[in-house]
Structure formats: C-alpha cells, structure tokens
Amino acid sequence: MKPENPFLAVLALAAGLLFLSPVLYSIWMSFQTADAYYTGNIEFTFRNYEMAIGQYNFARYLVNSVIVSGLVTLIGLAVATCAAFAFARYTFAGSNLLFGAVVATLMIPSHITLIPNYLTLAKAGLLDTYAGLVLPAVSNGFAAFFLRQYIRGIPRALDEAAYMDGASPLKVLWRVIIPLSKPAILSMGLYIFISEWNNYIWPLVAIGREDLYTLQIGLARLYRVNPGEDIIDWPLVMAASTITILPVLVGFILVERHLIRGMMMGAVK
Amino acid sequence: MSAITLKDIRKSYAGGPQILHGVSMDIQHGEFIVIVGPSGCGKSTLLRLLAGLDPCEQGELLIDGKRANDLPPQDRDIGMIFQNYALYPHMTVLENIAFGLELRKVPKVERLKRARSVAETLQLTSYLDRKPGALSGGQRQRVAMGRAMARDCSTFLMDEPLSNLDNALRVAMRTEIKDLHRQLGATIIYVTHDQTEALSLADRVAVMKDGHLQQFDTPDMIYDQPVNRFVAGFLGSPAMNFVPADCIDDWGGERDIDVGFRPEALSLNRSPVRGPSITARVVLTEMTGATFIVHCESEAGRLSAVVTRGEELPHEGDTIWLSLDPSQALCFDAISGVRLDLPVMHHSQMPKTHVKETA
Numbered sequence: 001m002k003p004e005n006p007f008l009a010v011l012a013l014a015a016g017l018l019f020l021s022p023v024l025y026s027i028w029m030s031f032q033t034a035d036a037y038y039t040g041n042i043e044f045t046f047r048n049y050e051m052a053i054g055q056y057n058f059a060r061y062l063v064n065s066v067i068v069s070g071l072v073t074l075i076g077l078a079v080a081t082c083a084a085f086a087f088a089r090y091t092f093a094g095s096n097l098l099f100g101a102v103v104a105t106l107m108i109p110s111h112i113t114l115i116p117n118y119l120t121l122a123k124a125g126l127l128d129t130y131a132g133l134v135l136p137a138v139s140n141g142f143a144a145f146f147l148r149q150y151i152r153g154i155p156r157a158l159d160e161a162a163y164m165d166g167a168s169p170l171k172v173l174w175r176v177i178i179p180l181s182k183p184a185i186l187s188m189g190l191y192i193f194i195s196e197w198n199n200y201i202w203p204l205v206a207i208g209r210e211d212l213y214t215l216q217i218g219l220a221r222l223y224r225v226n227p228g229e230d231i232i233d234w235p236l237v238m239a240a241s242t243i244t245i246l247p248v249l250v251g252f253i254l255v256e257r258h259l260i261r262g263m264m265m266g267a268v269k
Numbered sequence: 270m271s272a273i274t275l276k277d278i279r280k281s282y283a284g285g286p287q288i289l290h291g292v293s294m295d296i297q298h299g300e301f302i303v304i305v306g307p308s309g310c311g312k313s314t315l316l317r318l319l320a321g322l323d324p325c326e327q328g329e330l331l332i333d334g335k336r337a338n339d340l341p342p343q344d345r346d347i348g349m350i351f352q353n354y355a356l357y358p359h360m361t362v363l364e365n366i367a368f369g370l371e372l373r374k375v376p377k378v379e380r381l382k383r384a385r386s387v388a389e390t391l392q393l394t395s396y397l398d399r400k401p402g403a404l405s406g407g408q409r410q411r412v413a414m415g416r417a418m419a420r421d422c423s424t425f426l427m428d429e430p431l432s433n434l435d436n437a438l439r440v441a442m443r444t445e446i447k448d449l450h451r452q453l454g455a456t457i458i459y460v461t462h463d464q465t466e467a468l469s470l471a472d473r474v475a476v477m478k479d480g481h482l483q484q485f486d487t488p489d490m491i492y493d494q495p496v497n498r499f500v501a502g503f504l505g506s507p508a509m510n511f512v513p514a515d516c517i518d519d520w521g522g523e524r525d526i527d528v529g530f531r532p533e534a535l536s537l538n539r540s541p542v543r544g545p546s547i548t549a550r551v552v553l554t555e556m557t558g559a560t561f562i563v564h565c566e567s568e569a570g571r572l573s574a575v576v577t578r579g580e581e582l583p584h585e586g587d588t589i590w591l592s593l594d595p596s597q598a599l600c601f602d603a604i605s606g607v608r609l610d611l612p613v614m615h616h617s618q619m620p621k622t623h624v625k626e627t628a
Contacts, residue, residue: 157355165369
C-alpha cells in the first residue's frame with residue numbers, strides 16, 4: 001500500500017471540516033432555544049424538534065417526501081433499467097434516433113417543462129395528488145443513459161449463455177443484467193432519490209394541499225411563520241433542516257461504497 | 270437420421286460482407302466434429318447460427334430432421350460452451366450449473382442433485398460454493414462444461430473452449446473433453462483455429478476458409494488426402510512444403526503445378542543422393558521436444574524437414590540434400606490450388622520437378 005502523505009491527510013481533514021462545519025453548526029443551533037440564540041447564550045433544548053414535528057407537521061411532510069422520493073426512485077429505476085437494457089442490447093428501426101432523443105432531454109432545463117407539465121397534469125386532474133408529484137419525474141434520461149453505458153460493459157456472452165440456458169429476455173434482464181448492474185443501479189437510485197428529495201420547484205407548483213407538502217415546501221414555509229415580523233426562528237428552521245437531511249445522510253452512508261464505485265465506472269477500463 | 274444437417278447456409282450481416290457462402294454438412298448423432306480455419310473464416314458465425322444466437326436467413330438448418338432456422342436457442346436442445354466461458358459472476362459454481370435447470374422449472378431437489386452429480390463428474394465438488402472469480406482457468410472451463418452438461422443436451426457446441434488456457438492445461442483438458450465425449454455419447458461441434466486440437470479430437474474435421482467449406486472428412490483423410498493446397502498447408506505442424514513443378518502430359522504439353530510434401534516425408538542427406546532431391550542450406554534448427562525442425566533455404570524457396578532426436582543434426586550454414594519418396598508427394602494446380610491425382614516421377618532433380626500426367 002502506498003504510504004500516506006501527511007500533508008495531504010491534513011489538507012483532506014481541513015477540507016472535510018470546512019465542508020462539514022455549516023452542517024455541524026446548524027445541528028448545534030437546532031438544539032438551542034430561540035431566545036438563547038439571539039442573546040448569544042447557550043441553552044440546550046429538544047423543543048425545536050417537538051415544534052417542527054408537532055406544531056408544524058414535519059412528521060407528515062417527512063412521510064410525504066419518503067413516499068414521493070421512494071416512488072420516483074423505484075419507478076424511475078424500473079423504467080430506466082428497461083430502457084437501458086433495450087438500448088444496450090437491441091438494434092431496431094430508429095433505435096439510435098430514439099436514444100439520441102433520450103440523451104437530448106438532458107439538455108432541456110427542467111424549468112422549461114414546468115408549465116407544459118402543469119397544464120398536462122391539470123387536464124388529467126392530477127394536481128394535488130401523489131401521482132401529480134411522482135409521474136413527471138419517473139422518466140429520467142440521465143439514468144437511462146448512465147445505465148445503458150454500464151450494461152454495454154457487461155459481456156454479451158452472458159446474455160447469450162442465459163438464452164442458451166433457456167431464459168427469456170426479461171429473465172436475462174432480471175437474473176443476469178440487474179444483479180451485475182447492482183452498483184450502477186444503487187448509485188443511480190441514490191442520485192434520483194436525493195434529487196427528488198431536494199426537489200422544491202415542482203411540488204411548489206403542483207401541490208396546494210398542506211397535507212401533501214413535502215419537506216422542502218414545509219421548510220420554506222417556516223420562513224414565513226410570522227408574517228410581518230422580521231425575526232425568523234432560526235433554531236426551529238435548523239431543527240427542520242436536520243430532519244430533512246437526516247434520512248438522506250443515512251441512505252448515503254448505507255450505499256456510499258456502491259455510489260463511489262458506480263461513479264468511477266467507465267472512467268477506467 | 271442425422272443429428273444436424275446444414276444445407277447451403279449463407280450469412281451476411283447488415284451492411285457487411287458475406288461471411289458464409291453456402292455451407293453444407295451432414296452431422297451424425299454422437300459424432301465429434303471440429304470446425305477449423307484461420308481467424309475470420311466464419312467458423313464462429315456458423316456455430317452461432319447452429320446455436321440460434323444469430324438468425325439463419327438463407328439455407329436450411331435441420332436438427333433431428335426438423336427445420337430449425339427459426340427455433341429459439343432454448344428450444345434447440347443444444348448446450349454451448351463459450352470461448353470466455355461466460356459464467357455468471359454473481360452466482361456460485363453450483364448455481365451456475367443448476368441455472369439452466371432452474372429456468373426449465375426442474376424442482377429444486379432434482380436440479381441440485383443433477384448439478385452435484387455433474388460437478389462430481391467434472392471434479393468440481395470442492396468448489397461448489399465458490400464464485401467464478403475465485404476459480405482457476407481450468408476450473409472455470411469445467412464449470413462452463415458442467416453448465417451445458419447439466420441440461421443433458423443431445424448436442425454441445427464449443428467455441429474455442431481451450432484457447433484461454435496455458436499449453437499444459439490445454440493438453441490435459443483436451444483429453445478430458447475426449448473422455449467426456451465417450452461417456453456422454455452426445456454430438457459435439459467444436460470450433461478451433463488450432464489444427465492440433467482439430468486432428469486429435471475430431472471424428473471428422475471441417476476445414477473452412479473465407480466462408481467456404483473446403484473439406485469435411487476424417488482427420489486421416491484431411492492430413493493425407495487434402496483436397497486443395499489451403500487444406501494441405503493449414504493442417505500439419507510444421508506446415509507442408511510446396512515447390513513449383515512442371516507437369517508434362519503424354520502429348521508433351523506443360524502446365525504449372527505445385528508439389529507438396531510434409532516435412533516428415535523428407536530425408537536429410539549430407540551428400541548428393543540418387544532420386545529426386547533438393548540441395549539446400551540450413552538456416553535454422555528448432556527443437557520441439559522429441560524432434561528438431563530444420564529450416565532450409567533452397568532454389569525452390571524455404572523448406573522445413575523433421576529430424577528425430579538422436580539423428581545427426583546439421584549445423585546452420587551446412588549444405589544438405591533433401592530426398593523425398595515420390596509416393597508421399599501431392600500435386601496441386603498452381604492457379605486454383607486444387608489437388609491433382611498425378612504420380613510424381615522420380616527421374617528428375619528438383620526444383621522444377623517433372624510430373625508425368627498419365628490420366
């Protein structure tokens with residue numbers, strides 16, 4: 001093993017602390033009372049969390065975020081994996097053109113599709129529903145592109161061996177391709193989950209009912225708790241932020257190994 | 270009824286050149302067929318058509334007398350062993366062997382029993398819980414064979430299965446494959462570019478070149494009676510020697526031919542001899558184990574001869590006389606390369622051997 005350079009280790013530690021400091025500061029702040037925070041004192045309390053969960057309904061928002069992000073991730077991965085398998089393994093009339101169209105969607109800023117999506121869902125009567133939050137996000141061009149590149153790296157002979165063994169194309173996908181693409185699928189799953197978890201604009205546009213708010217909408221709402229008053233209850237906002245980042249942090253730690261492996265894939269053959 | 274019949278099989282990929290130009294073969298049950306040829310001759314393509322991995326649009330493919338052109342791979346009762354083994358890396362050895370049975374919905378107890386029995390035949394019992402990544406090349410090769418064997422297919426296709434192994438293991442596995450063929454009694458169609466494998470394994474050898482089947486016959490016939498210059502030169506190590514010659518017919522007409530003779534048919538002499546001989550200068554001697562190959566330069570071009578150990582070995586730069594028993598020489602048309610049934614007369618000094626056409 002290459003000996004570690006102490007200078008680089010110190011630099012990495014310093015950079016890590018620098019990136020971590022706002023998070024640690026906000027967690028620390030979330031356990032302070034508002035009065036103590038504004039007067040510069042230290043007063044430890046759980047009250048901000050009790051308020052966020054009880055009074056401001058963050059438990060509900062958390063459930064909504066989990067449902068929406070979970071469904072978008074699961075359905076999005078299923079759609080992207082099937083599309084990636086088809087693009088990686090089959091040549092059909094217009095397949096290159098279709099793949100080009102999928103890649104081209106990466107170049108369209110999401111804000112451009114905001115109004116057409118809103119109008120479509122309004123016509124379908126899906127505004128203010130979970131389906132309205134989930135459906136526009138399930139087709140993910142980047143995921144299809146990323147997984148297609150990964151699947152192309154899996155030797156075709158494995159598919160052929162499975163066909164010889166008696167597998168159908170769906171069985172090949174399920175029993176051979178998906179298990180072998182696990183690192184890439186997990187990485188992409190985490191990426192989709194985090195993107196959807198942090199999504200603010202679409203839920204803001206599509207949802208008016210308070211019981212369907214996601215965490216990001218709920219968080220923004222805390223800034224206008226007391227209209228007309230300049231004082232924002234920062235310890236409360238920080239407690240809500242901690243509730244918001246905690247599930248993502250846990251998820252990241254669980255699949256971090258796969259995520260880094262997945263991101264490096266294709267970089268070095 | 271033949272196990273497999275190929276009738277005028279042609280294949281080309283979209284936008285590419287034609288790969289197979291009308292290949293026809295009749296393969297009997299239990300035969301060990303080796304398809305041999307240089308890279309790009311279409312042998313692997315032919316195997317993929319047989320497996321059903323590529324569509325067979327032109328010609329007719331019959332399996333057990335039934336048309337199988339459009340039959341999907343899983344319905345052909347054919348097992349295949351791939352060049353790179355294509356083992357499922359996420360499954361254990363046992364799971365790899367049993368996977369085909371699982372897909373065919375064989376009950377778990379039965380499929381595990383069969384997989385274990387196959388593993389025992391192939392001496393894989395100690396590795397059943399290992400993943401392919403933790404196996405040696407030879408063990409992986411056995412697992413690939415086991416996967417095909419577990420399904421109890423009537424025909425096995427093998428696409429250069431030994432090409433990734435070192436020489437010693439290749440020789441050992443060759444014997445094992447031959448033994449297995451005897452035990453199973455199944456039809457085996459084996460693709461290789463290694464002529465030693467072809468001659469040692471096959472009941473019949475199919476020699477291919479540029480998508481054309483050149484000759485389909487027993488190893489003896491292929492070696493002793495090649496139909497053309499390509500087959501004669503491709504099989505045999507070291508390769509057959511060719512020297513240009515004149516063929517004089519009974520009416521005095523002449524035609525250009527090539528006379529071919531195997532290195533082992535040449536005798537090395539340190540002084541001129543009676544009968545047909547070629548004067549040559551030794552440029553290199555190569556030890557191959559039991560024999561030496563002597564490479565010489567002559568007026569007729571580069572020639573090689575075989576000397577067994579114990580015989581006196583010439584030195585580089587020595588002049589030698591290579592004599593030949595004319596009955597062991599073969600004549601080929603200089604232009605088409607087709608073998609001609611001509612006796613080589615021994616009243617002449619080679620090169621430009623005179624061959625009398627009696628027919």
